[in-house]
Amino acid sequence: MPSVLDFSGTPQQSHEEWVKAMSESRRSSMSFHFHNTLRKEFFSSYQYLKDQLPLVKLYAVTCEYIKGEKQFYYRAQKFYEDVPASEEGMMGDFVELSEVDLEGSRQFLKKFVGGPGKAGTKRALDCGCGIGRVSKGVLFPIFETMEMADMMEEYLLHAHEEYLGDYADRVESYYCYNLKDLRLSLRRYDVVWIQWVACHLTDKDLMDFLVRCKASLRPNGVIVIKDNMARQGCKLDPVDSSIIRHLDIMKGIIQKAGLEVLDVVKQEGFPEVMVPIWMIAMR
Structure with missing residues (x-):
């Protein structure tokens, strides 16, 4: 969902500095077990890309907030x-901006669907679909069939039983999974749409998911990420447990997943006080 918060970057720490700082903190305030959990589960997701893709500057989210990957x-x-x-819930109480968001998505998507060298219109996957707001307003008018994925069963039930109406008959499958656990069939989708949910994955889990998305594309298929992007750096939003990344950091993860960025467009029509929202198409 859109956010009114924006975060500046936090200083980069080397692995050695991080270990030293955590060791000192452990002696005074942390158990040995908790210290090891932080090192193994959270820091590794950032260190993974930092070690393997040195051109991408990653910002460590402090363990003070995140307290381990599982948490x-x-x-x-x-x-x-x-x-x-509800639509109000999906838009974080900015429901008046829903149509602005949907129209921006429609205009962006039509660049890549239909016509020679573009994606087909057989099937799309809506990731982090919620009640199906984007499926209903952007994807169903274009694609013959849909598949929808969200970790909240309540949202999927509401989508099928109420919100989608007659469109529900064209949903082939609902997947109730966190995207880090979602496995996709090979060469199945013309478009994979990922909106306001990439921010809920660690760098490594996002990269791994994009690798799976790439393998799931039909010929000329396209992946679209639409998400809040920080104006500088990368930091955790402790309210909804999301990571807001700078656009360059997101591009680095996409590159590491073996994908080529086709186009990048900023969503217009949202108040300047809000975190910028960017759309990235890739294949």
């Missing part, structure tokens, strides 16, 4: 348990 995902799940299955 990071758990807190996001708990946050969305309190978000109602």
